[in-house]
Amino acid sequence: MTHPFENLDPAHPVQVLPRHLAGPGVVDPRTTWAFPYDEGWPFAQTEHGPAAAFSPCLRLQTTYDPQPDKPGKGTWMITAHRAPSLPSDWWITFDATIPAELVHDVHTELLDLYLEDRHSDQDRLFQDETALHEVYAPLLTRGWSHDVKTDGTQTFLTPEGLGGVRHRYDISGSNGPAWRAWGGHPSEPHWKADFSFRTPTTLVAAFTASLISTDPLHRTVQDVPVQTRRALYVATPTGKQPNGTTPVAPPLPAPVSGHTR
Template sequence: MTPPYEVYTPLLTHGWSHQVRTDGIQTFLASEGLGGVRHCYAMPSSSESAWRAWGGYPSEPHWSARFSSGTPTTLVAAFTASLISTEPLQRTVQDVPTQTRRALYIATPTGNQPHGTTPAALPPPAPASGPTR
């Protein structure tokens, strides 16, 4: 089983802030303030969300995700790793909320290859003709 620190260590190494409260909740916030992850590590009930993540300002998030205490920590760790990914995503201006455009990083595409595909391998060279030993 993956320990909880595997979920938030990548956030901390990428400059996210960390706040721990005495009621069993810790919060990690992106450096530009446009996202966060909250972990309830001292939960009174297993039916409550152990992890909550959001994008945008905390008061008005554009999206949110919740993970129960039964969610494998490995899955939550994969989710938080995707939050800090610097892999470019193709978006149009209409896909990005106006108030968050200032936080965008612009990257030049490296080619027209669809995401997730690899180039086909070249066939092996033909055997040389002539006598063999």
């Protein structure tokens, strides 16, 4: 069985869907975070790759720790603190192998929440009232399956079975994440993302909205994981296609906004 990338050069640019199988793409912490660094957001990166950025109040910290020799190739991490000297109140982690665009969209929403809190009497970074269905209702409208278990979890799987989101709605006796997402085979995913309890639901909803967006991701053929290429579509072929026309993605519903407000 052939796939859309069969006869393309490894350096050939493509635009692909679904997003969860596209590979990490270009990893650049400064642009992935997209904070207003000229407005008091400190940013630092070592020559070996680790990077960190902070909000001016130092209550938000985000880091990138590349570890090329380990599964997941490193970690993106967000931590939020009610005061700079206190332990984190909530956290989010992403494997470095996740599509960088998903990380960018969560940080964009994080900045929006920060600015809303700064210019109002709200504290949505720590008291977010977004309904849980904002996270998973869009998944159901895009054909994801839904399974509820008696262990206090519900799981949503992509139509092709190569990605998912699991929600632990029963918080008793659990120190694990409230939400976990992955891309690839469940037993050996290409990437994982974990959201701790008390993470603003708005940020989780921004993540799932980006996950199912029909805006294709720009990659080269060599960027796309080999194991799942048959489950990908070339959404908008670029350049001359050898040996016929590369299949184009079938029509999909309109993109879901990255903002839940």
